Amino acid sequence: MVRGRLHGIARYALELARRVPVLAPDLRFSALVPPEGLPADLGALAPRMPLHRSLAGFLSPVEQAALAADLTKLSPDVFHATSFSLPLFWRGPLVATLHDANHVALAREYTPAQALYYRLVVGPRAKRASALVTVSEFSREELARHLGMSPYRLQVIHNGVDPSFQPPSPVEARAFRERHELPARYVAAVGNAKRFKNLELLRHFAADLPVPIVLLAGKGAVAHELGLHENVLDIEELPESEMPLFYGSAAALLLPSKYEGFGLPALEAMATGCPVLAADATALPEVVGGAALRLPPDDPDAWREATLRVLRDDALRAELMELGRERAARFTWDECARRTVAVYRRVLENRAPSAT
Numbered sequence: 001m002v003r004g005r006l007h008g009i010a011r012y013a014l015e016l017a018r019r020v021p022v023l024a025p026d027l028r029f030s031a032l033v034p035p036e037g038l039p040a041d042l043g044a045l046a047p048r049m050p051l052h053r054s055l056a057g058f059l060s061p062v063e064q065a066a067l068a069a070d071l072t073k074l075s076p077d078v079f080h081a082t083s084f085s086l087p088l089f090w091r092g093p094l095v096a097t098l099h100d101a102n103h104v105a106l107a108r109e110y111t112p113a114q115a116l117y118y119r120l121v122v123g124p125r126a127k128r129a130s131a132l133v134t135v136s137e138f139s140r141e142e143l144a145r146h147l148g149m150s151p152y153r154l155q156v157i158h159n160g161v162d163p164s165f166q167p168p169s170p171v172e173a174r175a176f177r178e179r180h181e182l183p184a185r186y187v188a189a190v191g192n193a194k195r196f197k198n199l200e201l202l203r204h205f206a207a208d209l210p211v212p213i214v215l216l217a218g219k220g221a222v223a224h225e226l227g228l229h230e231n232v233l234d235i236e237e238l239p240e241s242e243m244p245l246f247y248g249s250a251a252a253l254l255l256p257s258k259y260e261g262f263g264l265p266a267l268e269a270m271a272t273g274c275p276v277l278a279a280d281a282t283a284l285p286e287v288v289g290g291a292a293l294r295l296p297p298d299d300p301d302a303w304r305e306a307t308l309r310v311l312r313d314d315a316l317r318a319e320l321m322e323l324g325r326e327r328a329a330r331f332t333w334d335e336c337a338r339r340t341v342a343v344y345r346r347v348l349e350n351r352a353p354s355a356t
Contacts, residue, residue: 100143127147133154160336185251192217205300214250250274267328
């Protein structure tokens with residue numbers, strides 16, 4: 001799943017891959033990567049372990065046969081599926097991270113093939129996994145309900161925030177804005193055109209804001225596609241190294257998504273000192289706690305008024321910035337990796353002799 005723009009699942013895999021060898025020097029780690037290899041611009045996120053190119057990519061018609069062949073050749077004592085690509089025909093010890101239940105809870109938002117894949121591959125194989133991990137209490141309950149299993153089969157290990165997400169200096173922020181031709185003050189938004197991301201909410205109040213909303217949605221023209229107001233600026237993808245600058249240079253982050261298995265952008269923005277306004281729905285309250293303004297996802301008037309308050313009230317902004325940084329500091333990739341290594345060790349201790 002590490003290909004193109006680094007969405008949350010790709011970052012999860014990469015953050016673990018660069019930490020677990022250091023935490024468990026007595027174990028040997030290898031990474032199974034896409035057939036075309038990993039992106040060349042990963043920088044510090046590039047895994048420092050042997051890389052093996054898989055025979056087929058995610059959702060390829062021959063993915064499952066290729067995955068079985070890959071794992072039979074590599075013969076690992078444990079395989080960690082860090083995304084939804086679970087090996088249906090490989091019987092060895094499996095740790096699987098299921099980040100959310102989107103593909104079944106919101107099946108209409110995905111292709112029939114994706115929804116069918118989740119029901120025919122992910123669900124059945126997950127039930128036979130040696131250990132299951134998910135990223136929030138909300139996702140644990142959702143996965144248990146949709147896949148018909150006990151929630152106690154899933155262990156919650158929260159995502160983290162990379163130390164690179166820090167408040168930029170005024171000089172850094174100004175240089176970032178000038179480089180991307182952004183105004184001196186703006187409100188940030190992230191997501192994509194899928195309906196549950198709820199970015200259409202922005203069109204109900206964008207015109208009432210004294211600053212533009214800068215939308216980063218994975219590609220250009222999403223604002224036009226959703227019919228958003230001209231006060232919404234739709235920018236192209238940013239390199240991962242500039243994401244802390246994007247958040248840290250913004251006056252606030254708007255995250256109106258109706259369905260999140262975790263909500264990593266909220267934490268990353270808070271770590272950079274960016275006040276966050278988040279939908280009071282699904283996993284977002286669990287992630288932001290009391291460090292963000294939580295709003296009904298279907299009430300544009302509430303979002304308008306809250307955004308104006310944050311823009312105009314310096315004391316409120318300062319409070320949200322302080323609370324946000326304190327909240328984000330509780331979520332670290334080091335702790336995520338430490339707890340994940342503990343899962344590996346437990347599976348290794350319990351594996352059947354014939355599985356080695």
